[in-house]
Amino acid sequence: MKTSTLFRTAAVALAALATAGSASAQFQDRSFRLSSGSAKDHPAGNGIMKMVGCAQAKSGGKMKITPFWDNQLGNDSTATQSVRSGTIDLVIPSTAPLVAMVPELGVLDLPFLFNTEAEADQVLDGKAGAYFSAKLPAVGLVNLAYWENGFRNATNSKRPITKIEDFSGLKMRVMQNPVYIDTFKELGANAVPMAFSEVYSALETKTVDGQENPFALIDSQKFYEVQKYLSLTKHSYAALVMLMSKKVWDGLSPQEQDTLKACAIEGRDEQRKVSRAKNGATLDGLKAKGMQVNEIPPAEMARIRDKVKVVYDHQATKIGAEAMGIVMGELKRIRGQ
Ligand code: TK8
Numbered sequence: 001m002k003t004s005t006l007f008r009t010a011a012v013a014l015a016a017l018a019t020a021g022s023a024s025a026q027f028q029d030r031s032f033r034l035s036s037g038s039a040k041d042h043p044a045g046n047g048i049m050k051m052v053g054c055a056q057a058k059s060g061g062k063m064k065i066t067p068f069w070d071n072q073l074g075n076d077s078t079a080t081q082s083v084r085s086g087t088i089d090l091v092i093p094s095t096a097p098l099v100a101m102v103p104e105l106g107v108l109d110l111p112f113l114f115n116t117e118a119e120a121d122q123v124l125d126g127k128a129g130a131y132f133s134a135k136l137p138a139v140g141l142v143n144l145a146y147w148e149n150g151f152r153n154a155t156n157s158k159r160p161i162t163k164i165e166d167f168s169g170l171k172m173r174v175m176q177n178p179v180y181i182d183t184f185k186e187l188g189a190n191a192v193p194m195a196f197s198e199v200y201s202a203l204e205t206k207t208v209d210g211q212e213n214p215f216a217l218i219d220s221q222k223f224y225e226v227q228k229y230l231s232l233t234k235h236s237y238a239a240l241v242m243l244m245s246k247k248v249w250d251g252l253s254p255q256e257q258d259t260l261k262a263c264a265i266e267g268r269d270e271q272r273k274v275s276r277a278k279n280g281a282t283l284d285g286l287k288a289k290g291m292q293v294n295e296i297p298p299a300e301m302a303r304i305r306d307k308v309k310v311v312y313d314h315q316a317t318k319i320g321a322e323a324m325g326i327v328m329g330e331l332k333r334i335r336g337q
Contacts, residue, residue: 026255027062032089035073047271054263075195084140086247096177104323109179144264149238156210161231
């Protein structure tokens with residue numbers, strides 16, 4: 001090898017080493033615990049593992065995130081409280097149980113708010129999402145990104161839901177959130193708010209007749225073992241939020257903060273991709289595992305949609321005109337209305 005080439009090669013190698021060295025110099029040895037309410041085989045697991053690998057790679061191995069699956073560190077509400085106090089570093093709950101702290105988030109739980117994932121992405125990743133994220137530091141939380149839980153469908157152990165009257169008298173577990181409670185009361189069900197970690201046993205012991213969740217959670221939580229009927233209501237879209245303790249966040253360098261945000265977005269994109277790619281196959285799998293799946297005739301869906309419109313009026317005061325205005329305005333813009 002010519003001397004000049006040798007020197008050039010050495011210079012490139014040295015520059016690479018210096019970059020790696022300076023990169024790891026911007027990072028301290030960090031070990032973060034992340035609480036997830038879903039199992040590792042749920043699409044949230046794909047996203048979380050992507051985020052874990054990203055943080056390791058970008059920090060020269062210094063930033064370690066350890067996931068704890070299936071509510072091991074507590075359910076959405078209790079794990080989020082632990083993150084607020086700084087005893088857990090990260091948590092990825094649904095937004096629904098957070099309305100106790102940030103009532104404006106309730107707008108995201110309104111029935112039939114979003115028609116497509118694309119609408120949800122644009123609202124959550126745009127100015128509306130930023131509006132909600134800006135309210136979280138005041139309660140000790142930093143939102144790194146919105147992830148996908150998905151469109152929610154109703155399951156129960158008593159009967160297929162083919163029309164609104166079929167909800168009558170059903171004891172339906174809902175998330176601990178006034179909008180979900182109101183929606184299922186309007187449908188004629190007996191809405192039972194309950195933490196996610198208690199749902200399987202409540203269904204198994206018939207404490208409740210049914211619940212509602214996206215296909216991925218019905219599958220990964222094995223609800224098909226204790227639920228006969230899956231009715232394709234697609235009655236709301238739920239988002240997850242990748243939350244960090246503000247106490248921990250404030251102690252990080254700008255580079256560490258930027259890395260966590262970038263890796264949460266990498267994880268988000270992976271999670272949404274897997275979630276959407278697997279949806280059809282997951283539904284087929286639920287049928288193969290014995291669930292009786294039914295569509296709801298369009299005329300009956302129209303009656304259901306019509307019946308729950310009043311929830312928007314009921315909840316508007318609690319949610320607040322500003323939050324309602326921002327989200328409805330964004331949806332009008334996206335829909336070209
Ligand atoms: C998981 C929960 C779950 C939610 C629920 O932590 O409670 O039904 O759909 O995703 O957030």
